[in-house]
Amino acid sequence: MVLLLFVDLDPDLAALRPLAGFFVLRTEGASAGSLPTLAQAYAPVAPDMSVNPLIFxxxxxxxxxxxxxxRVAASITHQGLASRLWSIALGCATLYGAVPDLDARLLRWDADGSAPDDLFLTDVRRLPGDAPALADVVLHGHLVPLAAALRAxxxxxxxxxxxxAASALAGARELDRWARRHGRTDVAVRARSLTSELLAHPLLSGAGNLDGTAFRRRSCCLYYRVPGGGVCGDCCFTRPPRSSPRAPSG
Structure with a gap:
């Protein structure tokens, strides 16, 4: 039996720094105050579309x-943000046993930055680190309104x-590999458990198959249509389609 020992969130979310990449979340920065929030990105289109960060x-x-x-770029934009949000939430849940409140009004986004998407959290508020809390924070708090904005x-x-959304969550299990490399069995076990539980959520169920540590989705993100893009490792295709511009999308 693995004993899980967690600590309260620290103001800088410093435990995420060794994970790097998609997992790190900034909690301060003088330049962040002028950036739009994700709530603004999800909002209905304003008369001046140029001011919407998601469109930009x-x-x-x-x-x-x-x-x-x-629409190819819109899909890739969606997956990039989903990957960032799942990684942050899963990283905090496994390392702290809690997640910060990632309310879209608290997260500032540099839409002009490079990948992975640059996010700043303006206030660190502790929430539970279980699967229902992660679903509320990421799925309902972000991915539902983000999808609605992009579909509109x-x-x-x-x-x-x-x-x-499911592929981004499965990709966040890079945390599992990091944990095993660093002898953090507790983190690896919790990352796998949370991921499996979240993939069974009604909003993600049926999006793909998880077999051990391997995930294969049942749709395509359209990346193969980017010049030189090819197919992703978890794509429903084993090779880029030759002719159909409309890939299976569920």
Whole structure:
């Protein structure tokens, strides 16, 4: 039996720093005050669309990847944000036994930054670290309104977005590999347990199959349509489709 010992969240979320990449969350910074919140990104389109950070980000991704159509960039934007949010939440839940309140009004986003998406949390408030809390924080608090915002502007199928969300969660299990490399059996066990429980959530159930540590989704994120993109490791395709511009999306 593994004994799990957790500590309260620290103001800087310093325990996430060794994980690096998608797991790190900044909690301060003089430049962050001028950045928009994710709540603003999810809001209905304003008359001046240029001020919406989500629209700006999709356009930036489309240009950077030379995407053949905007919906490809929208899907990749969605998966990038989902990966960041799942990684932060899962990292905190396993290392602290709690998660910070990631309310979209508390998270500032540099939509003009590079990948992984640069996020700043303006106030660290402790929430439980169990699967229902993570579902509330990430799925209901972010991925539902994010999907709605993207679907209102781009032709993205619900199954594609559900697959992105599940794939992003499965990808956050890199935490499991980090834990095993560093002898943190407790963290690895909890990461696997939380991921399995979350993939069974009604909003993610059926999006893919988890076999041990391997996940394969039932939809495609459309990355294969980016010049030189190919298929992702968990894609429903084993090779890029030759002709159909409309990949399976659920």
């Amino acid at each position: 980000r999709v356009r930036k991704v489309a240009t950077a990847l030379r995407a053949p159509e905007v 502007r781009h032709n993205l199928a619900p199954g594609l977005l559900r697959g992105n």
